[in-house]
Amino acid sequence: MKGRQEGVALITVLLVMSLALLLVSSLLRSHRLAVQSSAQLLHRLQLQQSGLSAETLALQFLQNAQWRDSKSVNLGQEWARLGTTFELDGATARIDIEDLAGRFNFNQLLKPGQVDQITLGRWAQLLQVLNLKAPDLTRLRPPYNAGLLSDISELRLVPGIDAQWLSRIRPWIALLPADATLNVNTASTTLLSTLEGMTPAAARALVAQRPLAGFSSVQAFTQAPVIEGLGVASHGLGLTGRWFRVTVQIEIGQRRLRLISDFERNRHNGRLQLLQRRFVPAYEKEISL
Structure with a gap:
């Protein structure tokens, strides 16, 4: 025991x-x-x-x-x-x-009223250059949104836009006031290639020949020898930001x-x-x- x-x-x-x-x-x-x-x-x-x-x-x-x-x-x-x-x-x-x-201002697509054809054409060309499908943005227009976008992630509200689509488009777009213009003195080859009549080769040549101090005027840009005659419109273009x-x-x-x-x-x-x-x-x- x-x-x-x-x-x-x-x-x-x-x-x-x-x-x-x-x-x-x-x-x-x-x-x-x-x-x-x-x-x-x-x-x-x-x-x-x-x-x-x-x-x-x-x-x-x-x-x-x-x-x-x-x-x-x-x-x-x-x-x-x-x-x-x-x-x-x-x-x-x-x-x-x-x-x-120097980026495409996405908020131009969301301003009240009819978006002009030149802006729509440049947007379509950017999507084509990036090989991206055009999304239906009507659900982001007023009254569906309280104003212009403040964060690109809000695009996830559009059906069909996923993380991969956003990852591809992010480096090329910005969310600025709707009246902001594209600065032709800092825009990349990709953004310049979205302009009317512009080819990738012409855009590359334009960037290579762009003055270090930039163009003195939008007219000087549109009349640059390498793109003169292509029909690039001055609408929505600027020299500053x-x-x-x-x-x-x-x-x-x-x-x-x-x-x-x-x-x-x-x-x-x-x-x-x-x-x-x-x-x-x-x-x-x-x-x-």
């Missing part, structure tokens, strides 16, 4: 020890996960802080008084040549600035992050106003979080 009691006591002690070991192991695992989570949070905060520092540096270029009051926004200006990699507070940073007026996208690539060791910030320059005092700011993984392309 005594031996049996001692055996039961021993088993009880072993069970208690096993439970204690399991509890300690669970606590250690939770502690390790908490430490890892805290480290990841600190790393992300460090990346974000470095990104904001780089963004501040980019704004100094955009605020440069030597060109901000110019009647032209062009690729010969300092902001357009900023794209480079440098060290910043222990991080490797790359800053790129883009004139969003007030909207800029700052893209910052930050790398610290093996960790990477991208900061995408959109700014609008006040037409009266020249100050830059933040429109939106997004931190995204380095491998994603303009996808809002």
Whole structure:
């Protein structure tokens, strides 16, 4: 009887020890996960802080008084040549600035009333160049939307538009006021190839021969020797823009992050106003979080 009691006591002690070991192991695992989570949070905060520092540096270029009051926004200006990699507070940073007026303004398709045929033609040509199916945008027109789009992801409201379609169209469109014009001094070959009578070869030649300081007037653009006679309309074209996208690539060791910030320059005092700011993984392309 005594031996049996001692055996039961021993088993009880072993069970208690096993439970204690399991509890300690669970606590250690939770502690390790908490430490890892805290480290990841600190790393992300460090990346974000470095990104904001780089963004501040980019704004100094955009605020440069030597060109901000110019009647032209062009690729010969300092902001357009900023794209480079440098060290910043222990991080490797790359800053790129883009004139969003060099993109197709999607909100032109949503303004009240009848959309003009020239704008519709350029939109159709852009879709053709990108090999994308034309969506039915009628459900995004008033009164279905409360106004113009503020985020491209709202296009998911249109049946047939999926993530792949959005990924293809994102780099080429912007959401600007409906009266914003396409800046021919910063527009890419792809956007210029959507203009009336323009061929891809003519667009490439035009970009190659475009003056570094940009065209002096829209008329000088439409009468450029390489496209003269093609019938490019001056409607919706301009030489400047007030909207800029700052893209910052930050790398610290093996960790990477991208900061995408959109700014609008006040037409009266020249100050830059933040429109939106997004931190995204380095491998994603303009996808809002």
